[in-house]
Amino acid sequence: MRNNAVVTTSAAAPHPEPAHPRPRLVATDLDGTLLRDDKSVSPRTVAALAAAEEAGIEVFFVTGRPARWMDVVSAHVHGHGLAICGNGAAVVDLHGGPGEHRFVKLRAMERETAVDVVELLRAAVPGTKFAVERTGGLCYEPAYPPLHMDPALITAPAEKLLAEDSDQADQPILKLLAHHGELSPDEFLALARAAVGPHAEVTRSSPTALLEISAPGVSKASTLALCCEERGIRAEEVVAFGDMPNDVEMLSWAGRSYAMGNAHPDVIAAAWGRTVANNDDGVAVIIEQLIAEARA
Structure with a gap:
């Protein structure tokens, strides 16, 4: 049986509830967010990611992980194959399999x-x-x-x-x-x-x-903003997910953002809304709703 989210809007969130434009990009953290606690990607989440791409919604993995730890999601990057790693320090092409990941953008520390x-x-x-x-x-x-x-x-x-x-x-x-x-x-x-x-x-x-x-100015949010600018995607067209303090800036920047049910209190305060926990496929729940909205 699937778990259905009761999505709430955070009273402390910085975004008032707007009429949201159609989403063009989903940005999701991995550990504690997209991944279950056993580090797996559930079948429901795999299906939701594929459905988003098919609906024209690009999916970016935005994580603190280094590139060498990205094999867990390499099979789910679909057409673009890019992920933001190291909390924004690198944009990585995940095509090619283990050991073949390629850095395409670096924001290194001096x-x-x-x-x-x-x-x-x-x-x-x-x-x-x-x-x-x-x-x-x-x-x-x-x-x-x-x-x-x-x-x-x-x-x-x-x-x-x-x-x-x-x-x-x-x-x-x-x-x-x-x-x-x-x-x-x-x-x-x-x-x-x-x-x-x-x-x-x-x-x-x-x-x-x-x-x-x-490095100064380097975060998940700032690198995601650069990637979106390159694609002509506005912040209000981005939906973001996270659970820990390194996600706060990204969730505050995105037009629509969701704290996981298992999120840190600072994340809940920063996000526009809240979904269920990572082990209950909270990201997939929202993506399914986004696709349903787009088809309505």
Whole structure:
């Protein structure tokens, strides 16, 4: 039996309820949003994504994941084959299968900026451990926990990982990761944002105290806006879905946006409406409604 969403409009959402134009693009986060907790894409969701593309609604996956973790949805990108990865740091062509993903747009962090961020956070939040996400893979400090068992290209102090003469210096920096073993996730996020200020964008998507740090001005929202501008798609023609703080800007930017039933409170406040949880196919529920509206 299918679960049917009771879609509500958030009283705290920044968008008043408008007469929505026909959607031209769906932008969806993956973990906790499109994917079920077991990291699968349900048959209902697969069918909804295909139906959206057939109806002329482009689907973009917009995620904090690196390109190498995108195999879970590579089979569902349909014609365009593009995804926004690393919280906006890269636009990736997912065609070609595992190991064949191609970067088509990079919004990398300057090495000097990354060094500054490490220094600021070390001083403001002692106990912070770092990892560096580059186009070629992940490097991290010896005490940084490999939360996803991602093998490191190299393990060394962050200052060495970011040195001009490091073995990975020719690979663009997509983002920094910062972990703290004692602070709560939201407490760590608040302290880091205060410490880093305008030097970088700091957000989180993990249930642990793991922060994701991008170049100034780089976010899911800003890169999605660039991709939409290239396609002549307006913000009000975009429908977005998310569940964690790294989705807030995207949900605020899109003309119509939905927090998942399992979403963080900040996401619920930012979104125009709310759907059911990821394990109940909340994205598919809304896409089915959008297609029904377009056919009416």
